[in-house]
Amino acid sequence: MPETTASSRKKSDRFFRRLLRLYPADFRAAWGGEMEELFTARRRCEPIRRLLWEVTLDTFKTAPKEHLAMLVQDIKHALRGLRNNPGFTAVAILSLALGIGANSSIFSMANALLLRPLPVPESSHLLIIEGTSGGESLPQNISHPDYLELRAQSKSFQSIAASSETRFGFASRPEEAPQLKLGAYVSANFSDVLGVPPALGRGFRPDEDEAPARDAVAIVSHALWTDDFQADPSFLCRKILLNGVELIIVGVAAEGFGGLRSGVSVAVYVPIMMFPALAPTPVQAIPGPATPVPFLFAAAFIPTSLTPRPMPKS
Amino acid sequence: MKDMDAEAHLPLPAPFFQILAALAPGEAHGYAIMQDVEQRTKGKLRLNPGTLYGAIRRMLEIGLIEEVRRKSGDDERQRRYKLTHLGIRTARAEATRMTETLRYARNNGLEPQEV
Numbered sequence: 001m002p003e004t005t006a007s008s009r010k011k012s013d014r015f016f017r018r019l020l021r022l023y024p025a026d027f028r029a030a031w032g033g034e035m036e037e038l039f040t041a042r043r044r045c046e047p048i049r050r051l052l053w054e055v056t057l058d059t060f061k062t063a064p065k066e067h068l069a070m071l072v073q074d075i076k077h078a079l080r081g082l083r084n085n086p087g088f089t090a091v092a093i094l095s096l097a098l099g100i101g102a103n104s105s106i107f108s109m110a111n112a113l114l115l116r117p118l119p120v121p122e123s124s125h126l127l128i129i130e131g132t133s134g135g136e137s138l139p140q141n142i143s144h145p146d147y148l149e150l151r152a153q154s155k156s157f158q159s160i161a162a163s164s165e166t167r168f169g170f171a172s173r174p175e176e177a178p179q180l181k182l183g184a185y186v187s188a189n190f191s192d193v194l195g196v197p198p199a200l201g202r203g204f205r206p207d208e209d210e211a212p213a214r215d216a217v218a219i220v221s222h223a224l225w226t227d228d229f230q231a232d233p234s235f236l237c238r239k240i241l242l243n244g245v246e247l248i249i250v251g252v253a254a255e256g257f258g259g260l261r262s263g264v265s266v267a268v269y270v271p272i273m274m275f276p277a278l279a280p281t282p283v284q285a286i287p288g289p290a291t292p293v294p295f296l297f298a299a300a301f302i303p304t305s306l307t308p309r310p311m312p313k314s
Numbered sequence: 315m316k317d318m319d320a321e322a323h324l325p326l327p328a329p330f331f332q333i334l335a336a337l338a339p340g341e342a343h344g345y346a347i348m349q350d351v352e353q354r355t356k357g358k359l360r361l362n363p364g365t366l367y368g369a370i371r372r373m374l375e376i377g378l379i380e381e382v383r384r385k386s387g388d389d390e391r392q393r394r395y396k397l398t399h400l401g402i403r404t405a406r407a408e409a410t411r412m413t414e415t416l417r418y419a420r421n422n423g424l425e426p427q428e429v
Contacts, residue, residue: 027371031367031370034393038345054360054362055363061364066368066371069372
């Protein structure tokens with residue numbers, strides 16, 4: 001019989017008990033006691049080092065198999081239970097389907113609106129400026145005079161552009177019934193600031209954003225160009241009607257670009273100065289000292305080294 | 315039909331066949347099975363605790379062996395096992411399979427060494 005001290009016997013028994021913990025609890029409960037007895041019996045008549053080496057290898061070989069066997073057994077048991085209770089199964093599947101469906105819908109929405117960056121180059125340098133008013137927690141739009149002031153005085157931002165979304169009655173021909181399309185009044189530098197040059201034609205020139213209602217030009221989205229005009233390459237200089245006013249197409253926006261808000265696709269862009277001509281009712285127009293365009297989002301392109309300063313209250 | 319049940323489990327893993335062989339003379343507990351296998355194979359097959367009780371669990375599950383009811387005075391920690399009818403048929407079918415394999419080997423000049 002190999003010579004072993006009481007302390008080494010205790011240590012080896014403790015080691016084996018620890019090894020047993022690698023087996024599933026059910027397996028341990030059923031066989032752990034017998035396995036321990038078998039180990040103790042062998043420990044009495046075999047060299048301890050060789051025995052410990054053998055049982056360690058054996059445990060690492062067999063414990064994963066037992067876990068897998070228990071998993072298979074649990075799955076079979078669960079499937080049997082589900083088969084025997086069709087009502088419960090239907091409710092469980094329906095609950096799971098609704099839960100998964102609701103969660104994935106919410107995630108898709110959050111992803112589109114909050115998580116996914118705008119499809120513009122260097123979107124991490126882009127900042128949306130919004131105003132605050134009278135302790136309101138919700139962000140407020142900025143007036144056009146404030147936008148002009150901000151653009152003239154700001155030193156932190158490389159450049160600032162403006163965009164105000166609205167709905168236009170769009171028709172490609174005068175005899176056609178107008179369809180509601182999402183549009184935006186944008187500053188002339190809009191595509192330059194965002195770094196998204198038009199796919200076809202040109203962006204707005206600075207002079208097209210100077211005189212109210214003078215330059216009836218428009219840029220359409222890539223989606224509108226492909227869907228409604230079959231990506232006609234001779235599409236530029238065609239006339240369209242917005243709220244019954246004729247405008248000339250000067251460009252097609254970059255593919256996939258839909259404006260400043262994620263999950264929203266603007267179909268037509270017009271210069272801010274076209275607001276007096278296109279505003280459908282005078283209600284929208286709030287008188288201001290510079291131009292009558294009242295509601296704007298502003299986008300700024302900032303160098304990474306700068307932290308944006310708080311926006312002055314409008 | 316019964317033989318088909320037995321043949322469904324062939325070829326048996328080595329520990330299964332050795333456990334069935336160890337239980338052929340009569341019921342035995344885990345330690346006795348381990349000793350029997352070790353002596354019979356001259357130490358070539360050593361059933362360590364995980365392999366032995368993993369095999370016993372699986373064999374109980376598929377009905378090759380069954381637990382013997384404890385008598386009063388038996389050690390509660392030591393369960394004894396015995397062959398079932400399916401276990402006997404399966405062990406025979408496996409022995410037949412091995413004999414045929416051996417015959418085929420002999421016929422092809424693969425004579426086993428004397429043990």
